[in-house]
Amino acid sequence: MGFKVSMERLRTRVAARSTAEEAAPASPAPAPGPVRTPTRVPARSLPALAAGLALAWVLPAALISMGVGIAVLPLLVLGVGSLLRVGGVLLDRLVAAALVTAGGVLAFGLLFSLWPWGLDPIPTSGVLCSAVVLTGWFFRRTPRLPLRFRPSDLMVAGIAGVMWHYLHKPLIGKGPGWRLEFLTTAEDRLNHFSYFVGIQHVGGYNFLHQEAAKAYMMSGEGVYPQGTHFLLAWVDSLVRSAADLGPELDTMNRYLLYVLAGYALLGTGLVWAARWIGGPRLRGWRTAAVLGTVAALVFSSNYTDLLIHGFDSTVLGLLMVALLAAFMVRPAMGTTEFLLIAALGLITVTYIYNLFGAVAGLIVVGALVVHRRRFRLAHWPRYAVAAVLALGVAGLPSVVSVLSELDVAGTSNLGGPSVGADRAILIGGLLLGALAALSPSVRRTASGQAHLVVVLGTGAAVGGFAWWQIHTIGQVSYYFEKLAGTGIVIALVSIGAVGPLLRGASPARVPVLRRRISDGLLSVLAVATALSLFAGVQWGMDSFKGMPSAWRNNPLMAWSRGDAWSDIGPRHGATVMGDLDGIREPVMVLYSNDDYKNLKSTWLAALLRSRGGDMRGFYETHWVNIGAAERPEPEHQASIEHVKKAAEKLGQPITVVVADPATGERIRKDVAGFQPRITVVVKEGNNWVHPWARSFPGV
Numbered sequence: 001m002g003f004k005v006s007m008e009r010l011r012t013r014v015a016a017r018s019t020a021e022e023a024a025p026a027s028p029a030p031a032p033g034p035v036r037t038p039t040r041v042p043a044r045s046l047p048a049l050a051a052g053l054a055l056a057w058v059l060p061a062a063l064i065s066m067g068v069g070i071a072v073l074p075l076l077v078l079g080v081g082s083l084l085r086v087g088g089v090l091l092d093r094l095v096a097a098a099l100v101t102a103g104g105v106l107a108f109g110l111l112f113s114l115w116p117w118g119l120d121p122i123p124t125s126g127v128l129c130s131a132v133v134l135t136g137w138f139f140r141r142t143p144r145l146p147l148r149f150r151p152s153d154l155m156v157a158g159i160a161g162v163m164w165h166y167l168h169k170p171l172i173g174k175g176p177g178w179r180l181e182f183l184t185t186a187e188d189r190l191n192h193f194s195y196f197v198g199i200q201h202v203g204g205y206n207f208l209h210q211e212a213a214k215a216y217m218m219s220g221e222g223v224y225p226q227g228t229h230f231l232l233a234w235v236d237s238l239v240r241s242a243a244d245l246g247p248e249l250d251t252m253n254r255y256l257l258y259v260l261a262g263y264a265l266l267g268t269g270l271v272w273a274a275r276w277i278g279g280p281r282l283r284g285w286r287t288a289a290v291l292g293t294v295a296a297l298v299f300s301s302n303y304t305d306l307l308i309h310g311f312d313s314t315v316l317g318l319l320m321v322a323l324l325a326a327f328m329v330r331p332a333m334g335t336t337e338f339l340l341i342a343a344l345g346l347i348t349v350t351y352i353y354n355l356f357g358a359v360a361g362l363i364v365v366g367a368l369v370v371h372r373r374r375f376r377l378a379h380w381p382r383y384a385v386a387a388v389l390a391l392g393v394a395g396l397p398s399v400v401s402v403l404s405e406l407d408v409a410g411t412s413n414l415g416g417p418s419v420g421a422d423r424a425i426l427i428g429g430l431l432l433g434a435l436a437a438l439s440p441s442v443r444r445t446a447s448g449q450a451h452l453v454v455v456l457g458t459g460a461a462v463g464g465f466a467w468w469q470i471h472t473i474g475q476v477s478y479y480f481e482k483l484a485g486t487g488i489v490i491a492l493v494s495i496g497a498v499g500p501l502l503r504g505a506s507p508a509r510v511p512v513l514r515r516r517i518s519d520g521l522l523s524v525l526a527v528a529t530a531l532s533l534f535a536g537v538q539w540g541m542d543s544f545k546g547m548p549s550a551w552r553n554n555p556l557m558a559w560s561r562g563d564a565w566s567d568i569g570p571r572h573g574a575t576v577m578g579d580l581d582g583i584r585e586p587v588m589v590l591y592s593n594d595d596y597k598n599l600k601s602t603w604l605a606a607l608l609r610s611r612g613g614d615m616r617g618f619y620e621t622h623w624v625n626i627g628a629a630e631r632p633e634p635e636h637q638a639s640i641e642h643v644k645k646a647a648e649k650l651g652q653p654i655t656v657v658v659a660d661p662a663t664g665e666r667i668r669k670d671v672a673g674f675q676p677r678i679t680v681v682v683k684e685g686n687n688w689v690h691p692w693a694r695s696f697p698g699v
Contacts, residue, residue, distance in 0.1 A: 049137045056129035064121050072125045076386070077101050079132045082143035086333040087276075089148045091156065094271060096333070096341060099323050102231060103344025104128060106351045107393055109205060109230050113418035115508075118203020119234055120243040139336070139339040152275060152287045159271050159295045163264035163533065167307075168257075170562035180604070181565035183256045185419075189310030190603045193255055194612040195229040199246055200237070202609075205230060207400045215613040223401040225349030227315040248608045259312050266319040270489065273326035274496030277451065281500035284515075285522030286461045289525035290499040291632050292530035297425065300535040301490075304555035305419045308564050314482055316352030322489045324349060324360055325454055328367035330447045335374050339383070342368065343390035349570050350394045354401075355396070355479060359461045359486040371446055413473045421484035429491020430459050436497035451497055454490060462487045567597065579683055580605055586614040586654045588646060590627025590663075591686045595639075598624050617649030627658045638669045643678065653677040659686040 001443025060072045078551045080096030110130060136143065169616050171179050175439040183189060198206050198216035206213035207223045237243060238253060274294045275282060282290060306315050324345035331338045342364045350357035373382060403409065444446035462484050469476050531537040543549045551557060556562060578589055587609070589601040599621045606614045620642040625635060645652045653676045658664045664682040671678040 019372050023502055030260070033615075044137060044140060052137065053130055056133050057126040060125035060129055061122050064125065064238070064241045067241045069121050069125070069238040072129075072238055073235065074127070074176060076132070078103050078145070079129065079143070080104075082145050083132065083136045083139075083141045084333070084337050085672075086337050088146055088325075088332075089150050089153065090146055090151045091149070091272070092276065092332075093146060095269075095276075095323065096337070099320070099327070099341060099348065101128075103348040104131065105231060105234055106227050107344070107347055107489060109234075110208075110393070110396070113204020113208045116427035117398065118243060119200060120235045121234075121237040121241060124234060124237070125370070150287075153290060155288065155291050156272050156275070157270060157321060159291070159298075160268040163267045164261070164298075166556050166560040167260040167264055169560045170565070171256075174267070175250050179253055179256060180249075181567075183252055184600055185308045185564060185566040186310035187600060187603065189259070189312060190600070190607060192229065192310060192312045193252065193607060194218070194615075195224060195226055196233055197245065197251065197257055197607070197610070197612065199226065199229050200243075205397070206643065207397055207404075210404070214616070216610070217612050218615045218619065221608060223397070223404045225313055225350075225352060225354050225397060227348065227353070228262075228316045230351070231316075248610060249428050252607070259315075262312065262316050262319070263304070263307055266303075266315050266322075267295070269319045270298055270492050273297050273322045273493040276326045277329050277447075277493055278494035278499045279330055279332075279447065282496065283649060284519040285526050286499045286502045288523030289502070289530065290496050290527035292527035293534060294495055296530040296534035296537075297492060299531075299556055300550070300554045302419060302422065302555055303485075304559055307559065308555075309419060310415055310481075311419065313353050316409075317349060317356045318485050318489050319418045320345065320349045320352055320686050321356055321360060321363075321486050322493055325363050325490060326493060328363050329451045331367070331371060331374075331455055338374065339372070339386060343386065343394075346390060347394045351397060351684075353482075354398045355483055356486055357398070359458050359483070362457035362461060363454050364473075365539040366457050367450045370450040370453055373446075409472075413469060414478050416478040418478045418481040420481055421488050425491050426462075426484055426487045429494060430455050430487060433491060433494025433497060436494065436501060439501055441501070442497070449493070455494060458487050458490045552581060566600075579686075580609070580657065583655050583657075583681070585652065585679075586611065586618065586650055587655045588618055588624070588643065590621075590622055590656060591659045591683075593625050593626040593628045593631060595622055598627060614650065617646045617651075620646040620649065626663055626667070628660050629661065630660065635669075636666065640667065643667070644671065644674060647674070647676045647678055651676065653679065655681055657681045657683055 059075070060069075063069055063071045063075075077094060077097045081093045081103050084093060084096055084100065086096040105128065108124075108131070111127070112119060112124055115123075130576050135141070170182060183193070194217040195206060198213045201216050202209040202212045205226055206217065206229075207226065210223070232255065235258070236245075236251075239254065240246060271291050271294045274290055275287065276289070276510075278290055286545075324341070327333075327338075327341050327345065331341075333341070346357070346364050347361050349360040434452060437443060437452035437455060439448075443452070462480075465483050466476050466480055469480055528537075528539070532539070536554065538549045538551065554680055555564075580589070587602070587603045587605050588598075590598050591601050592598055599619070602618050602621045603615055606612050606618065623642045624639040625631065626639045630636070631639070643656060656667060656671075656678055658667065658680065659682070661682050661684065664680050668680045671680070
């Protein structure tokens with residue numbers, strides 16, 4: 001009994017002493033070891049919230065009023081990044097913030113599409129910045145950015161610079177009209193430009209304004225995935241610091257620069273994602289080896305042909321798949337950030353290119369299952385609500401497409417000019433990724449298991465789609481090559497997981513200066529090796545029998561030399577289209593005896609006159625091969641029938657512009673008295689003289 005009383009007194013004294021120590025001021029005496037002070041959670045201050053919301057509206061409005069609205073974009077990304085707790089260096093944080101910002105813009109785009117201000121930069125910027133302020137206040141996040149860098153950040157930035165140099169080089173010194181040679185390499189880009197313009201005209205997503213959008217794009221295209229076009233349209237409003245488009249020719253030139261920047265970001269994003277997946281164990285010369293190998297494969301890839309074929313949404317969609325996969329494999333972040341990036345990353349991918357949503361969905365679900373221990377059981381109801389909300393927003397455009405009588409099975413099997421996925425990189429890269437994930441030092445880690453799930457899930461999606469097409473139409477076609485692009489992306493970023501497996505010297509055994517010099521020399525050697533093996537760089541050595549090197553012949557180098565320019569009539573074709581200013585009705589432009597060139601010239605004229613919707617009827621021009629020198633009677637009459645069909649489809653008078661006077665007179669006689677009325681105008685000197693291949697390089 002006495003022993004129990006003594007123990008009870010001892011407990012009372014210890015508790016009293018602990019209470020006194022907590023209440024007493026900290027002792028000035030130094031602690032025997034490093035003491036980690038608990039993070040103080042800031043209180044929710046209503047005055048601070050009011051000040052933040054005021055700044056969220058005043059600052060963007062001031063920048064836009066001064067004509068520098070584009071400055072809002074980096075400020076928004078920095079604001080988002082300051083609230084995230086992702087990674088340990090500034091570049092990693094900014095990449096995560098860029099992905100979250102893109103997803104946020106696309107999600108809020110649903111609101112912007114329904115309110116009366118459309119994409120006006122002041123209210124859209126104010127709402128987005130206010131969302132950042134409210135999020136920080138609600139979650140009690142103090143804005144903080146890591147000011148740490150890795151030496152390899154310079155390499156990532158350098159690759160971005162190299163990509164931009166080669167992509168922008170053929171435009172240097174050319175006027176706005178001449179630059180259109182690189183915009184009009186394919187009709188697909190003319191379609192994409194019409195979606196981009198349509199969004200700005202209707203003030204939001206075309207699929208939410210399908211009737212109004214018909215004035216600016218071909219019928220039935222209002223339900224095409226519009227994430228790319230919406231992002232670019234919003235960025236364009238910041239660039240112009242205004243809601244109006246301005247002159248159509250200037251708009252086309254800006255859009256071309258956005259497309260080139262998107263491809264440069266794709267190459268840079270692949271390199272960064274490989275480094276992120278490599279993790280903190282990817283150090284020294286091994287980082288250079290990984291980044292150099294991925295960069296070399298990007299530089300030498302046939303995927304520059306995506307630019308030539310006008311696959312603008314594909315480019316940005318592959319970029320988002322790469323970023324999402326990297327963060328899902330190695331979620332070096334808090335649980336809130338993990339779920340936020342998973343949700344907004346999935347929304348971004350599905351809005352930009354819903355076909356890629358199948359792979360993105362497998363990646364997200366697989367990563368959530370593998371990393372399930374990060375989630376608290378008590379919070380599962382919240383997680384379920386968040387998942388339903390994210391899936392609902394992500395799937396909305398696809399649901400609208402299906403309800404708009406989209407034939408999913410038939411569309412999936414369509415043919416068309418495509419950029420083939422390199423089978424060696426696709427298969428070998430995925431196998432290499434699986435090998436790295438299954439290595440003894442990695443397979444028991446959560447990141448290793450998530451990487452294996454991503455590789456297997458992507459392989460299953462691509463392989464399953466191939467099997468379905470082969471059993472349906474007997475071969476793989478257009479959309480298989482598109483989906484296989486996600487396999488290429490996962491294969492390339494998986495190289496990052498191989499780097500840490502390379503044996504390196506223990507830092508403790510080598511002096512710091514000697515180790516840095518050695519890493520520097522080995523890094524240069526590693527990059528040179530990668531460029532030689534995978535990009536065909538010969539470092540000045542003559543090629544065999546004087547033949548051009550593989551580096552010179554790759555599509556990126558061909559683009560940089562200007563080899564990919566498209567014939568749009570006399571060089572500076574936009575000036576030629578300016579001759580049509582006096583015509584107020586729909587115009588069919590026949591400057592060639594090549595039907596495809598006539599289609600592009602007609603489409604270009606419609607877009608430059610903000611009448612892209614005319615192409616609903618004018619697509620008949622694809623079968624009109626008259627307009628220059630006179631053609632034999634059977635060909636001439638066959639073309640005349642399609643001219644009449646175009647007028648009937650439009651249901652209103654049209655004007656046909658030709659380059660050859662004799663052909664013009666012949667057409668006048670053939671369409672005399674036809675209703676709707678067809679007027680013929682001759683613009684001599686506009687004949688196209690280059691061969692058909694120049695009209696569509698890449699085929």
